[in-house]
Amino acid sequence: MLARYLPILDWGRSYNKQALSNDLIAAVIVTIMLIPQSLAYALLAGLPPEMGLYASIAPIILYAIFGTSRALAVGPVAVVSLMTAASIGQIAEAGTAGYIIAALTLAGLSGAILLAMGVFRLGFLANFLSHPVIAGFITASGVIIAASQLKHILGVSAGGHNLLELVESLWHHLPETNPYTLVLGVTATAFLFWVRKGLKPALRKMGMSPTLADVAAKAGPVAAVVVTTLVVWLFGLNGQGVAIVGEVPQSLPPLTMPSFDLDLIRALAVPALLISVIGFVESISVAQTLAAKKRQRIDPDQELIGLGAANIGAAFTGGFPVTGGFSRSVVNYDAGAETPAAGAYTAVGLAIAALALTPLIFFLPKATLAATIIVAVLSLVDFSILNKTWGYSKADFIAVAATILLTLAMGVEVGVSAGVLLSIALYLYKTSRPHIAEVGLMQDGSEHFRNIKRYEVLTHPAMVTLRVDGSLYFANARYLEDYILDRVVGCDGIKHVVLMFSAVNEVDMSALESLEAINHRLASMGIALHLSEVKGPVMDRLKRAHFLEELTGKVFLSQYAAMSELGPVVGKAAPNAAE
Template identity: 70%
Template sequence: MSLFKRYLPILTWGASYTRDTATNDLVAAVIVTIMLIPQSLAYALLAGLPPEIGLYASILPLVAYALFGTSRALAVGPVAVVSLMTASAVGELAAQGTAEYLGAAIALAFLSGLMLVLMGVFRLGFLANLLSHPVISGFITASGIIIAASQLKHIFGIPSGGHNLYEIVVSVASHLGETNLITLAIGIVATAFLFWVRKGLKPFLVARGLRPRLADILAKAGPVGAVAVTTLVAAAFSLGDKGVRLVGDIPAGLPTPTLPPFDADLWLQLAGPALLISVIGFVESVSVAQTLAAKKRQRIVPDQELIGLGASNIAAAVSGGYPVTGGFARSVVNFDAGAETPAAGAYTAVGIALATLFLTPLLTNLPQATLAATIIVAVLSLVDLGALKRTFLYSRSDFAAMAATILVTLGFGVETGVVTGVVLSIALYLYRTSRPHMAVVGIVPGTEHFRNIKRHVVVTGSKVLTVRVDESLYFANSRYLEDRIYELVAERPEIEHVVLMCPAVNEIDASAFESLEEINRRLSDSGVKFHLSEVKGPVMDRLERTDFLHHLSGRVFLTQYQALCALDPHTAHVSEARTPKKSAHSDVWAGPEI
């Protein structure tokens, strides 16, 4: 594939772009535009930015993704979690409403874009793998709770602050006396309406004869209805004069080209948050894109997705926007509405640009409480506490990582939360593999199979100790391997041979290799021969590159049965003479049981 084609997927899909495709893309774009207008205003509010910044982040970034992205249905733009992370990162460096705050948000988009592009070019997408599913799920749940709590102030129409759940709740509680009742009424009605739209509108419309797909798309447009109605009400009754906070004047017109502030100190402070935003945005975006691509047996290219999202963020930065990524709900709507190529995103950009030019005066009287209601309803669908229970049932260790991520995110904020989750996942994984399952095995009578002596009726001799290790051998478990073998040998003074059975050993790294040499040396010193059996091809290739096999006091056997026949023919003979015990032979699972 040419370099152009690799880095510009538009050359691939653009070549076969037809009038029919264009029509489908246009229809999807209209629907997504209607959905995106209130979302982009609301998420800008969540990020602590003026509403127009949300619109700006929904124009050029969409065009950039259409050029560089590989997903045919992903709808890029401001999203809830990334907006929260932006507010958290930028909020530490500048006060909301200042030019510095906006500058830092733009710099964050630029840095994040740069990182994504570099990760794509150097194919570092695997970094995203460090975020385990439970950590992501926990992080999203906790972010959803924090976001919903942070919007309460708009619903009540009170001033409030706080960086973690506790502070937010305390701050809201202490200001409750200042509640603006009209704002609260709008907030509650809008929230209730939007919940009903989400759950009840579609069945309602279907029952009245609408096609389900159309009913679904109409239901997704609910926020626009709420925006229109509350804006009209606010304008009609001049609610702005009665203490209801409105969006206010939004500068009309397209964004002017900007450059992010080039300030080494600022960039250094934003580097960590930018990396987290990049990785989390990428993970969320890629998982939606993959799900949608799979439905049509299409494929996305993760490394090129990094470049697509990176280009979007750089485009956001140079047009006065803030960090963006692929949105979940929005992409599903785009897909369901029939989008066939990334061109749909470009058409959406045109839609938002038109809105920015002509619609902004209509939004002056839009109550902030309506936007807050939009956010609350959207993010509460991200909260999945049931995942805690499912994960608990499946794996205690994953549950620990998930619970820690949720608690630390709620208690100490998004960055600390996600870093804690990642570090804990890695630590728990290393801990688990540092104590691999090892079993002393014996032969199942009448067969050539070897099984754990603690679980099965097997035959063993007194001179040969066979240990099976069920894990790759590497630095984190090499000392444990040594310890266990010395321990087993110390318990059995009559032992003359130790056989390490390696059918599940996919790798032996340099540390484990030295441990094997050490085991061989120490066992030799005390007159015990050390053998290996069932070593895998690639592992054996590597051992053969060293002189280990010359030092080895024993041998390497192709199968454990051959080892037994060579080292302890008596036991092999005894085993052969006995008919297999049904209980041992009729195991359901052939692999090595615990």
């Protein structure tokens, strides 16, 4: 029972020297990558750079204790950092103490929400979010994030909560572009793009081992940080208007306290919920993908507890909302991490960096951090989701397109809210119109029944068999009622209607009332209503009501038995591949 809530007691029992060696190597590689990335995401959230390091230390350790993924790396991520800036930017001004307190409080609220969801086993709620819709939101957010960082590349003051505001602000401030900042920013961005795709193959051609080439490629952002920092320091470019990080406190994460002011909590409650949901969906997707590669298991409810603990830890150690990141987790996995201990070792490396290396980044240009963000988030942008959904499902396409457009035009809060609502609306739309097929007996000598519009099947002119492909509940019960009545009205020869319930797993009270209405309406037309292939749990529930007593027809064990008793098959339907 204790291991259920403390997975460290599970994998910790079998921890050995080989796992230690692999985890340490992975930790070194991930630490190198996370130093500039953590600073950059703090900048994206509008917070002091050191808070990015703080948010990557205690949360990783807490997740290692409570999380179930062996490879997930927890910390600041681009989308959550942007949502953090959008949420608290409406409450306090960036750079003020109130802004920092709001960030701490947002992390605490997010942690509490995730923890509560985990304790009450509500991880299934994330299944209601359509993955195409989430992909559309992340794509639009990536575009906004990249656009928001252009001000640092250009060296101008610009702002906005959506793409339109950002573009307009950048356009007005374009004449103020600092040429030194522009050269640094463009060069760093181009270098990082090349590092991502071309450095590793180039090193391999030079004879370097795959492991060293991989480490060198992951260290690319660190090289960009070192070189641009030296350039600014040597040539005194900060005196020429190049914005730099400046003084960063040389310390371990401090003990902090989120605010318990009720007005602030009410203002942050909805953003905290949205951040929790989006962060969990992103994290669980990455965790399950990586776990599947090693045939490991992820417990979604325990993941909620792990992420909740990580965010609460961030709130009390000077951080801001965190979740499992895609890029850092993939690097962690590829580097050979075997257990969550790799994350704990990464936290130690980042703590050393926060304690000893922060004076070295005084002259680090913000343009380099902006370049790091741009290169990272553009890998998340995938407009091909529009083409995929258009070809597969027009309803999914409309939902994805609406999410992307609303996010770009109105900001991330409206976009993510729209994404959640559209996911639920999409589910309700699809389930409110269950597929109903009129079926007949196959002519191959079997007892199988198939759609009369797809196969040449045998039917009876006085009998209509409808296969209901979905559970019946309040949202779709009337649809079934209308479908049946539309089918039989005007067909005087019909004497029997058989509902084939082989795919029906649930019949709620509203659906029961609709079945009763169908029974009465058909009886008034001289048509008997029958059921076939009713599942045990559904039959048990129907027996508790008076429906079976009032049913004008019978309940058959199989559809073949229904057809055999109600009349011989004499008709034939032609195939129609269009449906």
